Amino acid sequence: MTIRGYCLCKKTTWAYEGDATWGCYCHCDDCRRNCAAPVVAWLGVPLKNFRWTGAAPKTLESSKGVFRHFCAHCGSPMGFEADHYKGGMHLYAASLEDPTKFEPTFHVNYQSKLPWLAMEDGLPKYDSTLLHAPEDLRSGP
Numbered sequence: 001m002t003i004r005g006y007c008l009c010k011k012t013t014w015a016y017e018g019d020a021t022w023g024c025y026c027h028c029d030d031c032r033r034n035c036a037a038p039v040v041a042w043l044g045v046p047l048k049n050f051r052w053t054g055a056a057p058k059t060l061e062s063s064k065g066v067f068r069h070f071c072a073h074c075g076s077p078m079g080f081e082a083d084h085y086k087g088g089m090h091l092y093a094a095s096l097e098d099p100t101k102f103e104p105t106f107h108v109n110y111q112s113k114l115p116w117l118a119m120e121d122g123l124p125k126y127d128s129t130l131l132h133a134p135e136d137l138r139s140g141p
């Protein structure tokens with residue numbers, strides 16, 4: 001089964017085969033500012049199952065070894081790769097063709113959650129400085 005996603009202007013698109021490895025919310029300040037959103041919902045897919053299918057995204061190395069992909073035309077954040085997560089592509093759940101299908105199962109960097117954001121969902125909440133998916137959670141809880 002092919003899952004697809006796209007940016008605001010629909011020029012930059014992606015697809016992956018199979019299942020996402022994990023889905024979570026990240027409350028870190030970098031993700032928040034990158035998306036200008038109070039929290040960012042992520043899913044992880046194996047890089048070997050992933051491909052860009054439209055215009056090539058631009059890439060910003062936002063900190064050493066951390067690469068954030070975005071649409072070259074409309075600027076929408078589109079993906080995340082990092083040297084410390086080799087072989088994985090992190091995608092924004094809100095970019096999914098059908099974002100209602102996303103199933104987050106945990107929060108990371110919860111210590112940075114904005115005080116006015118209510119997230120009473122009963123999911124595990126980790127105070128982690130690891131971006132997005134602590135190694136021991138990547139195969140799923």
Ligand SMILES: [Zn+2]
Pocket residue numbers: 007008009010011012071072073074075076
């Ligand atoms: Zn775009």
Ligand SMILES: [Zn+2]
Pocket residue numbers: 026027028029030031032109131132
């Ligand atoms: Zn983050």
